[in-house]
Amino acid sequence: METWSLLETFSNFDIKKNEPLSAHTNTRVGGPADYAFWPTSLDELRQVVRYAKANEIPVTVLGNASNLIIGDQGLTGVVIFLTKLNQITVQGTELRAEAGAMIIDLAQFAQTKALSGLEWAAGIPGSVGGAVYMNAGAYGGQVDGWLKTAEVLTTDGEIKTLTNDDLDFSYRYSSVQTTGDILIAASFSLQNGNATEILAQMEDFNERRASRQPLEFPSCGSVFKRPTGFFAGRLIMDAGLQGYMVGGAQVSIKHAGFIVNRGQASGADYIAVIKHVQAVVRDKFDVNLEPEVRILGE
Ligand SMILES: Cc1cc2nc3c(=O)[nH]c(=O)nc-3n(C[C@H](O)[C@H](O)[C@H](O)COP(=O)(O)OP(=O)(O)OC[C@H]3O[C@@H](n4cnc5c(N)ncnc54)[C@H](O)[C@@H]3O)c2cc1C
Structure with missing residues (x-):
């Protein structure tokens, strides 16, 4: 049971409850945030951060959500979008x-x-x-x-x-x-x-x-970091993984380093594709692919 309420404490701030994060992520994937907050000034941001700290509320700051996979259960606490602080x-x-x-x-x-x-x-x-x-x-x-x-x-x-x-x-x-x-x-x-x-x-x-790049589909850009001495996309291509799909998440046919949302992908679909790609590449080439994208929530 939550004992705090951001909405009541900061009634004049731009705060929404149970905000679906899929509406904001570039992958179009992600469950709800308990609270989403768009500060319009540094002072507002500071007030909410201090309140969150005092009340032990988890804080996640997002920019344009273009390098993220957010789990289907969403994020607890307050998710802060800084898009209005843009001078x-x-x-x-x-x-x-x-x-x-x-x-x-x-x-x-x-x-x-x-x-x-x-x-x-x-x-x-x-x-x-x-x-x-x-x-x-x-x-x-x-x-x-x-x-x-x-x-x-x-x-x-x-x-x-x-x-x-x-x-x-x-x-x-x-x-x-x-x-x-x-x-x-x-x-x-x-x-x-x-x-x-x-x-x-x-x-x-x-x-x-x-x-x-498959800019025609939602994605989070290159999913994996470049492993020393290799290119992630090349390894994934050589492993024959292009087109591999779980649910709506697919290894792009245009650029093997991208995983695109072909329609109704979930966070779980994305994670399943990532795990499969890592396992096959490890198996075939003995290379560990480390995600570049940030994976947040369950
Ligand atoms: C089509 C496409 C092409 C891309 N091409 C490239 C490329 O060429 N090169 C490249 O490097 N990346 C690329 N990316 C990935 C991505 O755009 C970059 O990593 C970008 O810098 C992420 O910025 P963001 O605001 O979207 O961050 P988000 O995805 O919102 O957040 C990424 C991480 O940063 C943290 N964060 C964001 N803002 C703040 C803040 N103000 N304070 C503290 N933490 C913060 C978040 O908590 C999260 O952990 C691409 C992505 C896509 C979809």
Whole structure:
């Protein structure tokens, strides 16, 4: 029995009860959140985080939910969506974005200011917070190459500025994955460039993406990390797993590294496909595929 009520305590905040997460995830999979909260200011976010800590309510922060598989039972506690905290500002060659801004919008904004450095991000469908959390990257670029500082709200409700070094970046990893801090903004140091050339580069990357990735179906992008010395997609293809399907979740025929939702996939379908792919690849090639996507809830 819950002894707290977010709805009553924060009656003027944008909070919903029993919110189906499948409506928000890029896979279209996921059960309900006890509560979903869209802060419109840092102060609102802070108040709810402090209340959650005092009442031992689990908190999950999501960006654009593009790198997630959420279980069919959903998530307990409060799920915080930062999409309304999305301001982007520029000073000289430095861009600052709130965590809920889309990294695609940031790349496009940089292009309009003739700032080069984020072209690789032009097709990544995540938020700035999610991109920093995951140290997202593509086509030879990655967050850690351009990020100067990140502002976080700690689990104690304090605001701190972290440097690039503090974030301890490595492949698809940042220290926030360990500390549990909430990313609230990030600043990137870019370089002066030529707006036409930047745009051409972004368009080229996006054409390559559209020709190779199954963007016509819901997915969470590349499911597995690149194992040292191999490509996950190549191993899965060579194992003959393309098209393998459980329920509505299918190893993409267009790009073996993706698992697409062909209609009514459940979280359990996704997990079953992941486990099967891992087992077959281990068996055939003696390689462990580690998920890149975050798997949350049961
Ligand atoms: C079609 C497609 C193509 C993709 N291509 C790429 C690619 O080229 N390169 C790449 O790296 N990724 C790619 N991805 C994966 C995904 O878009 C990135 O990982 C992205 O950075 C995730 O951002 P998000 O806001 O969607 O994060 P979410 O999926 O919402 O969250 C991911 C994790 O970050 C945490 N998180 C999110 N925001 C915050 C925050 N503000 N504070 C603390 N924790 C937070 C969440 O709790 C979760 O654990 C692709 C995905 C799709 C669907």
